[in-house]
Amino acid sequence: MRPTHRLLALLGITAALPLAEVLILLLIGFTPAKGLAPQITAVWPYDSYHDMRWLLVYHNSWLMFGSGLLGLIALRGVLSATIVSLAWPTRTPRPPYRALVLRNVGVAAFGAVLVLPFAAYSVAASVLSLSWFLFASLIPMLLLAPFLQRMSVGRRLWRGLPSAELVGWSLLDFAVITLGGGLVWRTPDVWTPLVAAATGALNGLLWQQSVRAAVLQKRVRWLRVPVVPIVVVLALAVPLMSQVLSQPPNQANTFMPxxxxxxxxxxxxxxxxxxxxxxxxxxxxxxxxxxxxxxxxxxxxxxxxxxxxxxxxxxxxxxxxxxxxxxxxxxxxxxxxxxxxxxxxxxxxxxxxxxxxxxxxxxxxxxxxxxxxxxVGRAYYPPPEASTGWGLATGWLLRVMFHVTTIGNRGPSTPDEPFIRSLLDNAPFYRYQxxxxxxxxxxxxxxxxxxxxxxxxxxxxxxxxxxxxxxxxxxxxxxxxxxxxxxxxxxxxxxxxxREFGPLQQLGDAWHAPSLAIQVNPVWRPTAPPGPPFTMARFCP
Missing domain, CATH: 3.40.50.1820 (Alpha/Beta hydrolase fold, catalytic domain)
Structure with missing residues (x-):
């Protein structure tokens, strides 16, 4: 395939999927989630972050979660292998497509397992509307991105540092996703598909540059150091540090305005x-x-x-x-x-x-x-004794994360303490009123x-x-x-x-977990305000 045709195919794939997702969301009226659409073809690990947030919100059994996880890993691996193949530098020998598929399925599995805890924190941010949960889920993505991008193109790239060029392209992709999610909100619905497709095409160009930077990196610093495991540990430590920093001061009266x-x-x-x-x-x-x-x-x-x-x-x-x-x-x-x-x-x-x-x-x-x-209450997970319910696996992920990150804290919070369960069980009021x-x-x-x-x-x-x-x-x-x-x-x-409040809210939308439809959850249905599942008319009825 000629280089021009490969580029057009690459841009076509990376633009078509965000276009399809946003069209589906607009068709069913799920406008609160349209800022997520450009991420479906983003560079590693933002694409897995997109997938895992949808999965963690929209599953209601262990079977649905497990099958959804395996299916998403397989689809993500094949899609990434195709994108990497099309983005490969022209004059550099390219591995066989089958080898790229196997490698990228493995990276997809590794990425999904790695991203799941941080995606669960994003869901916690939807439950509590606390920004530090959102930051605790995003900072690890920024740390991991350049390393995961290298792993999708070659073996043994878990050692050594990525190039400054690759880090720069990774940060630019984060900016493109953020701006794309904001533009999706700011433009009228009739133009939203075009904005999503354009952001997806930019993702394709960033894939091309990221793959090129990874393949053509001439000098690898710290070649013998297993940097990826170290970065993974650092990423997992971010929620722990966030919990420590968010602890109230140890004093007798903490509230004296x-x-x-x-x-x-x-x-x-x-x-x-x-x-x-x-x-x-x-x-x-x-x-x-x-x-x-x-x-x-x-x-x-x-x-x-x-x-x-x-x-x-x-x-x-x-x-x-x-x-x-x-x-x-x-x-x-x-x-x-x-x-x-x-x-x-x-x-x-x-x-x-x-x-x-x-x-x-x-x-x-x-x-x-x-x-x-x-x-608050835009997502849900059932109490620990439940065997089914929306967000079943999410609840257990959060319980493990909270248990690890609150070790040593006095009176630590838990995902099932009565205050949080109040928000979860009475979400129709707290979400809308x-x-x-x-x-x-x-x-x-x-x-x-x-x-x-x-x-x-x-x-x-x-x-x-x-x-x-x-x-x-x-x-x-x-x-x-x-x-x-x-x-x-x-x-x-x-x-x-x-003036800046609205634009900042729109820019942040790309990094929220999708909201669970209010009428889907039988716990919420009896007290849900009237209206279609995703309508904004539910506010202040």
Whole structure:
């Protein structure tokens, strides 16, 4: 085959598959997943990352998972062998196609097994909407990519370092996938297939350059060093380091926003209850203002004051926490005679929203949400005693990963703790209702920039928001955010969206796991809001 014909065939294959995937997604109305389509022909290991995320979300038995895994490995191996064959440098001897198939099926099997734990972390990010899970799944992909790309073209390429050229092409492919996923969202649906096909064609050019860089690398540094096993160990250590860095400080009171340590201004008509997030701790000290209390995840003492608690207390179910909050709201309301304002962060937001859903007659008349967990429950896995259920293998992968990465942590979280199971079992509410208006309650959301990476685009936010360039759970301590909070409590109408928030959300969409259709899961079906399986109309019905 002539070089020009080989190039055209290469570009045709790498463009046709993203085109086909995005057309299917548009046909069934599955628009939240269309940002994934360009990855189907991406360079190793991003293509396996694409496959494994679909598999981990959409299987409901061990047989379906096992057969799906073997099928995807075989298809990926044959496809990669074909792409490598077409991308091979013209004047360099090329191995027989059969040898390329065998080699690439082996690399596909190795890549799938290696990528599975990180793809499971991507699913965990869909369950909890925490960006650090997403980063913990992506950083290993960046580390592994140049090494896996070399392995698909030759033997014994698990030794030595890849060339700087190959590393550069690998990073460029990551950028192309990210930009392609964002453009798929930004363009109207009529142009989406064209964007997906164009991104796929760019993948083909990057395959050509990556294969060329791997085949023609003249000098291999550290030729005798088994670099690939070392990089694999480093990649597996990323989730461990992420868990360590995400641990709360070891102190008696981990949640003291500025408002806790100063009297409320006279123009604030509310009594205030502060709700801390997951793994917080409280030593029982009172707030500076008698009309303010910190919510206790252990409840009230005999005098009606919030009990001190340790981080383990925050692992309880949202229903039980909301019952404790209801008792504390009533107690503060009786004691002060004022309506209640709830100021909540992260898990505390979910507790407050659960309370307001369950108690529409609550004295709480204002809610300020800091770093809320938005669009949670987009995936599912059953409890450990279940033998079937969507995401069955995913749950066990996460249990193993959490067990390894939380060794030595005090009060470690688990994928099956009551708080997380609350999100999984009640996903129709938490996925669609967190950023919605609440009757007779003034609501505002303070969203950190990382929230843009934590949930896919598509939701029209119908409440006032303040978008702040910072990380999760870092908003409430900022002076400007505290000033806006006081203004909100005093009755001001505040709305401060930022221009970069939407584009960042679209760029991050390529790296999310696909959402599990709400009506597919029998656990969700009884409480699912009306509408087709993937419609955006389910938000704030």
């Amino acid at each position: 500025p408002i806790f340590n100063r009297p409320l201004p006279p123009q604030v008509p509310y009594a205030v209850i502060l709700l801390a997030g997951h793994d917080s701790a409280y030593d029982g000290r009172p707030a500076a203002d008698p009309n303010m209390e910190l919510f206790s995840y252990l409840g009230l003492d005999s005098g009606g004051r919030p009990l001190p608690y340790r981080p383990e207390a925050t692992h309880r179910s949202l229903e039980s926490s909301s019952q404790l909050l209801a008792a504390q709201v009533e107690a503060v309301h009786r004691r002060t005679g004022r309506p209640i304002a709830l100021i909540a962060q992260s898990e505390g937001v979910m507790v407050a929203r659960t309370h307001l859903r369950n108690r529409p007659d609550s004295p709480a008349r204002a809610l300020a949400m800091f770093s809320p967990l938005i669009r 967190i950023l919605c208006p609440i009757p007779d309650v003034r609501v505002i959301a303070f969203l950190p920039t990382t929230t843009a990476t934590e949930a896919p685009p598509g939701q029209a936010i119908k409440i006032p928001v303040v978008e702040v360039p910072t990380f999760h759970a870092r908003v409430i301590g900022r002076v400007d955010a505290n000033d806006m909070l006081i203004d909100f409590l005093a009755g001001a109408n505040i709305n401060r969206p930022r």
